[in-house]
Each structure stands twice: as C-alpha cells, then as structure tokens.
Amino acid sequence: MIVELTINGDPVTARVAYPGNLLDLLRDDLGLPGSKSACEQGECGSCSVILDGELVCSCLVLAADAHGSTVTTVEGISAAGSLHPVQEAMQRAGAVQCGFCTPGIVVAAADLFAVNPQPTATEIKEALAGNICRCTGYGAIVRALEGTEIVADR
C-alpha cells in the first residue's frame, strides 16, 4: 500500500511492503539509515524516533500505521549541517564507543531535554533505560549529559 507521511519536515510518499515496520521503511526505502536495526522487539532502543511527538521504537510501528504521521529521525534531530546540543555534549565527552547505539541515545536524550532542560543523573538514566549500549559505555553517556543545560528545539 501507499503511505504518506512527514519525515524530518519533508512530505514523503512511499510504497510499503507487507508486513514492514517503520524502521525498515526508513532504512531500506527512504535512505535514512541513522536509525539502527538490532533487536526488532523494542528492547534495545537503537531504532528510536519521534512519532507524532512521542519517543517510540520504530521497529514496533507498522509502516502502514504511520500513514498521516509526522516522524523525526536522528537525521532530522538538528538543522542540516549542525549538531543537536545533545550530539555536541556527547562528542565533547567522547561518549561514543562503537557508535551503534548512539543514534538511538541521541534521539532519546533529545526527547528528554525537550521537556527537562537540566535533568539529574537519575532522570537521565531513567530516560535512557530503553537504550542498550553493548559496549557498556553508559558512564560516559550519563556524564556527557549531566550538568549540561540544553534548551532543545525539536
């Protein structure tokens, strides 16, 4: 079927393969490979996107059900050519190891900072509880984001 949705501000029309999820649509059909595909069961958070204003796992969204929705992926989390303050904070702190979980962490953290510009370490940990870093680099990620005031604009 044909779905029409808005991705990173642009109207997009795509033919979706059944029973595809939104993640596969983004990665395979729309050339947006920033969202990562790993667990395909909502456990790891590496496919996190903002769907109609809510942070969700794109692997758990039926692509056909995203018809008419607005999606922000990691590619659209900041204006073209610039970094989101969360990305800057993580880069500064070296809070990236293999990098596979990083896009999901960036989207989840951006979602947190959008409502809470100065979260505590505990709030950061709870907000990132659905994002698994298999390098176990959590310490650096939390330190990167802690104590940083980020007025995010999404």
Place this chain on the structure above:
Amino acid sequence: MEIVHPSSIEEALAGLSDGGVPLAGGTDLMVEVNFGHIRPEKVVGLRRLEPLKEWAGSRIGAGVTWRRIERQGPTALAEAARTVGSPQIRNAGTIGGNLGTASPAGDGHPFLAAVDASIELTSADGSRLVTWDEFFVGVKETARAPDELITAVELPGELPERQAFGKIGIRNAMVIATVCAVVTRSDDRRTTVGLGSVAPTPMRAPRAETMISSIARPTDADLSEFQRLVSEEVRPITDHRSTEEYRRHGAGVLARRLLERCLR
C-alpha cells in the same frame, strides 16, 4: 494486507467484524509480526482513535498509554506504569493493549485485580462490563470475542486509601516481571492482594486477605503468617524466567513488603 484507520468506535468495530486484528501501541503485536509468527491480513489501527484516549474519572479509555498513567494514574497503577518497558514502550503501549495481550506477567493486571476493576467490551450489539476475573481466561486468553473491542477499564469510584505496587525482575528497567503485586489497605482494615506472574492469570490471595483484614495493628508474627499464606496460595510454574520455588517465595516476601508500606 489492508489497514483501516477508523475515526469512530463504530468504524473500528466494522473493521473487526470481518476479521481485522486490533493494533494499539504495537509493542506486543509488532514483535510477533517482526519475527514472522503472525501475518494478519487486515489490521485495525487504533493508535489515533480519539474516543479510546478519553479518561474521565474512574473510566480509563483503552487507548490511554502507560506514559499518561505513569503521570496521572492512581498511586499503585502509576507505580506499575513506571515499570512498563522503557519510555519508548510506555509512550506507545496502552492499558487496553496490555489487557488484549493478557500476558500472565502484565504489569497493569495486579492493580486491576486488587481493586476489582471491570473491563468494558464493545461490539456492534453494545457494551458489556466484565469483571477482571471473568476477563482473564488463561495464558494470553481473554473473554473478548473477535468482534469485540476493549474500549475501557472501569475502576471503582472509591479506591483504597493506601496502595502499593512492587515487581521482582532481573533489572530495574525494561524487565518482564518474575513476580509483580499490588497490596491495598483501606481505613476499615480491608486488605487486598493482586498478584501477577504467579499463575496462568492474575490472581488474588483470599486467605491472606481475610487473615490480615481482621487485624488492626499486625505484629511481626501476623506479617509472617500473611507472607506464608500468600506463598501458599500462588500457583507459579518454572519457566525460562524463574522457578516455581523462587516465585512462590518472592510472592510472599513482595506482598509482605507492600503491606508494610501500606501500614506505615
């Protein structure tokens, strides 16, 4: 495949009546789809069906997400909501979807059991209210007929003054319960115990409830007897998540701690 995006309950019911599969937050159904376990020919997308998102007093629409319940729900249900999956899962998953899946480990179920909630099922013939214990029939089996939609959860108008939720699992976050429980205590001493993950369906512990409800100020010995009765009443199994023995022990310990929280 066909997908229907109904704009009213009536349209949703029409979609279900010819074999449509209801899709709420997708946090359960999409796992089955992604792993090729199911391949629905027709899906009824409920995510944006506004009437299901209505929450008026004791009536919680089936489409209310765990995120909203975490922020606005009654104490022990909000505590349970905060342990559902991760922020991503809580933003998508709904109380109605949790009921539709009817996992023995569903985090919302012990509260519904402890307060004697009812579930509203709607079909083209109208709505009916079924009590929680009529609703849960077996492991992932419910009283919902294929042409019925779970439209709301109905809580009693008055909830117990004190209530507490607890969950045992291998992590603090993103964990499916090994045991989960809600204990409530009213000013008239009436105590209820709702338990999850310790039987094919959510359950109560009536003997433990009766014993402790008669005591105004339980002593250590009373609490130990309460714990022992809960452990005796549960009907757990050994599976990939835990053993029967651990769950039996854990259910008693957890219920006792939650009761102690209520008594403070």
